[in-house]
Amino acid sequence: MSLEAHLFLALLEGTVGALVLALTALGLSLVFGVMRIVNVAHGAFFMLGAIVTWYVSTLLGSFLLALVVAPLVVGAVAVVADRLVLRPIGYEPESTIVATIGLLYILEQAVLMIYGPYARPVTAPIYFRVDFPSFGYSGYKLIVGGVAAILLVATWIALARTKLGLYMRATQQDREIAQAFAVPVGRVYTTAFGAGAGLAAVAGALIVPVQQAHYLMGLDALLLSFVVVILGGLGSLRGTLVAAFVVGLSDGAVSVLFSPTLAKIVATLLVALVLAVRGRGLFGEEIA
């Protein structure tokens, strides 16, 4: 393969990867921004989205239906977890880390018991192979990239233009003042947690036809989401998006041109560098 073809493939891989990563990390960023908690179970919501998609598309035969059902089911699970676990411990930062680690294990082991240890595939709703001169590429992956981009824009609009978005931004800026202005902070918290889980679930659902549903698939998603959210600045949605592209494209380029292990090293070094030079991340706000 020529260098141009290599670069083109790197760009394709990087862009699609970045868009899906942005969607996954956006949920984590949202939860951190609004609730000021670190949700370690975020990867488990991603995995759960994939598993629900497998069940719905296998039992009911419709992937598109699964794409709608998965975030709703996973969002509902998150809302229940919020009410039963996070609210009783008062969203205390240290306790929530431990609690969400517990949640992660409960979800993973429940899936292992019910769904089993297998990696099960789901047929892509639309499948075609794009034949470039020197290599072929999955058409579905391109569609995944496109859908992820649309969902990102939709989330952005929802946050910037709707009343709920306004509530979320207000809570993020100052919880007490927001409460004084009659923002139902408790409900905003629950909604943010559910929506964050829903975003992870959509990303999980979109990726199943490419990656298969497996009970451990959330760990990688969690790790990369953390890298992106830290790099972009905790709580900054714009930062999350930019960081996802930085990580996704550098990962795509370095791993195609050099080696995937080097790509991971570069991503980690990038995070270390950003944290050393600019502790709050690329777009992070100062936390008083």
Add this chain to the structure above:
Amino acid sequence: MSQDGAPTLSRRHFLQAGGLVAVGAHLPGPGVARAAAQTGQGPLRLGFQVHRTGIGAVYGRWYERTTMAAVKLINEKGGIGGRPVEIVAEDDGTDPKRGAEVVEKLAVQHKVDLIFGTLFSHVVIASAPRAGELKIPYIVVSEGYHVASGRLNRYVFQPGITDVRAQVTAVAPWILKNLGKKVTLIFPDYAFGHDHRDFFSRVATAQGGTIRALIPIPPTETSFTKYFPRVPADTEVLYHVMVGPGVLTFVKEMGEHFGARRPQIFGFIDSLEGVDLASPGLEFLEGTYFWEAFPRYAAATMPPHVRFYRERVGVNDNGASVNDPRDVSTFSHMFGCWETLFIIKRAVEQSGYKKPGAAGYRAFIETLEGFQSFPEGTEHPQGPKKFVGRLHQVFGRQVVSKVEKRRLTVIHRTAIEDSMYAPEADYTKQPL
């Protein structure tokens, strides 16, 4: 762990052990005590280190089913040396650190007679030294070359499954002769994959083949598109061996990359153990070749003991569970547990092994090291085997199958001798 202390002490040990047996077997205490009193020894307790969770969970699930089926058969036929066999299973999470702890827990806390059943090479390599320190026989079903390489210790055996070096040595000549001489290897970047890399390269270059490229893939990888550009255009054979949940993606993306311009493809079934070959996305494998140890798909001409084995384990003609056709087995590996249990039976009975301790283990180990062959039959359904005592490793026949109509059809069987290599290790020289 010796029980030669004062009488009061040994009685306490006995009571403790009885309690553990009662809890472990979910049996009422008095029943166990009575059974123990009758035989004078109670059941033979085998510690089973199993990957119930973690990346090896699919294998672990089937290793456990096969083990339970073999134990049921052994117990129906009067147990081992007249004693019923009891399995004490312990999950290691497919985690090396936990693996060593499990060995210790089985030996010290459960006081089992022997430990067996580990598969993943990193877990074996981490657990084996602990078994050596505790001086308890540790019988793995792992197929890695680590046992025969001499890297482990005298307490570690692999008598139920052949190792990667033997498999590669047996099929490499067939690949070079029938598929092509310019080979590119894609393998997971850890011990198991390195065995493939090293031994296939060695055998292939010795027989006039060329290795065009070596492409290692990190074990946690989920996307493979980026690796295929590194396959040189003049590659005649793509040799792939992958494990873990990403394998379906691997095959799919391989198909997307190459399309109809693909080279010949030879894979190890390890890539697709637990995966239905009729899964969406695997269309691309049609017409490619696989190594198998034991043919997954039933053939019309199956010997009766193979049919018997499949029935007892609960596997249908497609190699899936009889209860759930989507629950596909790890057919080319799990027979190793079955065969291992019958070898344990043979070694315990011939050595006169009675209870844990230096004398019993010496007799067991020396008897096992003295074995030379195992005949094909109910106890060894995969086929006849040769055992090399100094290597602690068994050798057997290998199979090459072709994907036809989304099933695997056997097209070539190697002889045992095809897989044998010059031994490098001699465990029998190590002190016990």
